[in-house]
Amino acid sequence: MTKKRIAKEHINAFLARLLEDYIVYAPAEEANYVTFRQITAPEEVVWDCLVTRKPPKDVVFPQTETLFTYTKDADVLRLQSMEAVEKERILWGVRPCDAQAMLIQDAVFDTPEDRDVYYTNKREKTWLIGIGCNQPLSTCFCTSVGGGPFKKDGMDLFLTDIGEAYLAEALTAKGKRLLHGRGFRRATKADLKASDAAEQTALQRLPAPMSMDIIKQHLDGMMDSPFWDEIQATCLGCGICTLLCPVCYCFDIVDEGTTTCGQRVRNWDTCQYSIYTLEASGHNPRPGGRQRVRQRLMHKFNYHLVNQNLVGCVGCGRCVQLCPVNIDLRQLLAEIGAAE
Amino acid sequence: MTTRTQSPKISVNSVPNPYLPLPMRIERIHVETDDEMLKTFDLAFAREEDAAGFDFRPGQFCEISVFGKGEAPFGIASSPTETGPLRFTVNKVGVVTTALHNMNEGELVGLRGPLGNGYPLEQFEGHNVVIVGGGFAFTTLRSLTHYLLDPGNRSRFGEIIIIYGARRPGLLLYKEDLAAWERREDISVHLTIDREAPGWTKHVGFVPDVVERVAPSAESTYAVIVGPPVMIRFTLPKLRALGFPPEQVFSSLERRMKCGIGKCGRCNIGPYYVCKDGPVFSLAQLESLPQEY
Ligand SMILES: Cc1cc2nc3c(=O)[nH]c(=O)nc-3n(C[C@H](O)[C@H](O)[C@H](O)COP(=O)(O)OP(=O)(O)OC[C@H]3O[C@@H](n4cnc5c(N)ncnc54)[C@H](O)[C@@H]3O)c2cc1C
Ligand code: SF4
Ligand code: SF4
Ligand code: FES
Numbered sequence: 001m002t003k004k005r006i007a008k009e010h011i012n013a014f015l016a017r018l019l020e021d022y023i024v025y026a027p028a029e030e031a032n033y034v035t036f037r038q039i040t041a042p043e044e045v046v047w048d049c050l051v052t053r054k055p056p057k058d059v060v061f062p063q064t065e066t067l068f069t070y071t072k073d074a075d076v077l078r079l080q081s082m083e084a085v086e087k088e089r090i091l092w093g094v095r096p097c098d099a100q101a102m103l104i105q106d107a108v109f110d111t112p113e114d115r116d117v118y119y120t121n122k123r124e125k126t127w128l129i130g131i132g133c134n135q136p137l138s139t140c141f142c143t144s145v146g147g148g149p150f151k152k153d154g155m156d157l158f159l160t161d162i163g164e165a166y167l168a169e170a171l172t173a174k175g176k177r178l179l180h181g182r183g184f185r186r187a188t189k190a191d192l193k194a195s196d197a198a199e200q201t202a203l204q205r206l207p208a209p210m211s212m213d214i215i216k217q218h219l220d221g222m223m224d225s226p227f228w229d230e231i232q233a234t235c236l237g238c239g240i241c242t243l244l245c246p247v248c249y250c251f252d253i254v255d256e257g258t259t260t261c262g263q264r265v266r267n268w269d270t271c272q273y274s275i276y277t278l279e280a281s282g283h284n285p286r287p288g289g290r291q292r293v294r295q296r297l298m299h300k301f302n303y304h305l306v307n308q309n310l311v312g313c314v315g316c317g318r319c320v321q322l323c324p325v326n327i328d329l330r331q332l333l334a335e336i337g338a339a340e
Numbered sequence: 341m342t343t344r345t346q347s348p349k350i351s352v353n354s355v356p357n358p359y360l361p362l363p364m365r366i367e368r369i370h371v372e373t374d375d376e377m378l379k380t381f382d383l384a385f386a387r388e389e390d391a392a393g394f395d396f397r398p399g400q401f402c403e404i405s406v407f408g409k410g411e412a413p414f415g416i417a418s419s420p421t422e423t424g425p426l427r428f429t430v431n432k433v434g435v436v437t438t439a440l441h442n443m444n445e446g447e448l449v450g451l452r453g454p455l456g457n458g459y460p461l462e463q464f465e466g467h468n469v470v471i472v473g474g475g476f477a478f479t480t481l482r483s484l485t486h487y488l489l490d491p492g493n494r495s496r497f498g499e500i501i502i503i504y505g506a507r508r509p510g511l512l513l514y515k516e517d518l519a520a521w522e523r524r525e526d527i528s529v530h531l532t533i534d535r536e537a538p539g540w541t542k543h544v545g546f547v548p549d550v551v552e553r554v555a556p557s558a559e560s561t562y563a564v565i566v567g568p569p570v571m572i573r574f575t576l577p578k579l580r581a582l583g584f585p586p587e588q589v590f591s592s593l594e595r596r597m598k599c600g601i602g603k604c605g606r607c608n609i610g611p612y613y614v615c616k617d618g619p620v621f622s623l624a625q626l627e628s629l630p631q632e633y
Contacts, residue, residue, distance in 0.1 A: 067359050068359070068360060070407050072407050072448055074446075074447075074448075075448075076363075076448075077363040077386070077407075077448050077450065079360055079361070081357055081359075081360060083357060108602075108603060109603060111602070113601075114358045114601040114602070114603070115356070115358070116358070116359075116601075116603055117356075117357045117358075117359075118359070223630050249603070249604075249605060250604060250605035250606065251598070251599075251603075251604045251605075252598060252604070252606075253359075253410070253411065253598045253599065253604070254410060255405075255407060255408050255409060255410045255411075257407070257408050258408045259406070259407055259408040259409070259439075260407075260408070262407065262408050264359075264405075266604075269604070269605075269606075271605065271608075276596075276606065277595070277596055277606070277632075278596070279594070279595075279596050280433035280434035280437070281433060283569075285595060285609075285632040285633050286632055291632065295608075295632075298610075298630075299605075299608065302611075303608070303610060303611045306611035307611055
């Protein structure tokens, strides 16, 4: 599709134009970290953050979200659903791994038999302007799970840093419509070459891919393996690895209010908590850390493949960076891959 | 096995919203057991139009909302062949169930459903059906039995045998239904209690032992077994000894649930979601899953 170049000095003006028509979410500072949040000015964007604290899933699947409010008297129950989404949104500066994660979530929330309208209504009005990763972090391993630092799946528009300028590539009709106005010029052969070079350099910084098929096969036979005991011996069960994972989509639903008025809310949840599966009788089908760490890996690297033919991990490295006891998913996968 | 059924859903912008409950009125509350821990709730659609679109099969369940307390899943105890309200029997165990127990006839609750797959009735056609139940888990088995015995359906199934046990006579559910079934010629009913009790003339002993005693033939027969995990654990070997292959034995799983539609992840076991791919599974399927139920 169409490729253009935009000099870096014009990029903020482009973003400012988008801000006039869209709600824009971008990597920006919040407290002491960078996260995906709504911005009101181009200057708020933090350009050099590859992996935001909260992934952009928060925009279409918020950490906490009211589904509906209710009022009930003796005769009538009134529900007011919060599903409607008015304004279109742009996710600015999405990285390829996070975009891939959204595609995986689409397959969960947007099924023909049950469309999760809270998700799909937002998603349908959300356009992705991605950016390639010239300098992947030491914790990145997107190429191991089928991704790449310049993978454009799911993007409407994709920017590649080529030094003085960005190469801007439209990937959908929407992206093409966005790609116009002051600052955009025809891309030259040299621009395309610079983009290829950036991609090659980035790829070299990433670890050699692992075989997800072999990992899946080995996991088939590891239900009763002592491997899980070793992980659970250090895992705190804090849930960070799952709550902040861009792919994880588990949620809880709770009522806040009285019997006559209030709201039903959904919140991110995690399979790493024991209460997640605890039943009213006291019975817990996943009673220990062993079963819970196993669930995390089995779901991502085995069940997900059975159901979606996709790995439930995009190699963003958030769980590697943020685990308080340094449990490194890459190492676990290497061990599973090498297991007999 | 996963035939989808119709579910009326409230929709905004023409796309149905699977999270919005339908308003239901509690038409009748009946105390089911002598310890008063189980109550049966007959729920009528508060709006005519919802009733028309509600089409379910035995073995499916609904999420019932007690507003302000939350939602919980319950098997549908009435049969699609019965007209009138939907029936649920609720064990008082926690927040939502206690709040339900404290409600009165005439009050409004919410309902989402029908959810889940239900029993594989098409597969049962032309075969005998042995129904094994324990304790208060008889709810969807009541639905199934009523369905099989319905004049429009009875001839499509072979022999029907029920083996149902509770700790004491006072803990058996649906005593009127049981009495009516016992009077019929086209079903054999075996009721059992754990220990002798005054006035009790039927079986005494645990369900697995009664299954062994009754010894239903596995020939052209499906077994449906629903009850407490221990009962299931000890009954399965008896069925196996009688020659039932795992493909001919079905059970209904309970797992903690939230969404009921395969999104929230909570009821995941192996590649399945109990709410969407179950709750009814064959023993053959269960044997391929991790022991997380
Ligand atoms: C498919 C299915 C059919 C069921 N049918 C019946 C029935 O016919 N009659 C009946 O009495 N019970 C049934 N149950 C069990 C019933 O759902 C739980 O007892 C109920 O959710 C407890 O809710 P609570 O709020 O009172 O308990 P709390 O402990 O206060 O539970 C809080 C939350 O935990 C969850 N939860 C706790 N225990 C269970 C459990 N065992 N299963 C599922 N969710 C649980 C619910 O989401 C509930 O909202 C069924 C469960 C499933 C999955
Ligand atoms: S499992 Fe870890 S590396 Fe993979 S997508 Fe989730 S947070 Fe990123
Ligand atoms: S972040 Fe680390 S300690 Fe926390 S649950 Fe995940 S693996 Fe365990
Ligand atoms: S209850 Fe949400 S996935 Fe089954």
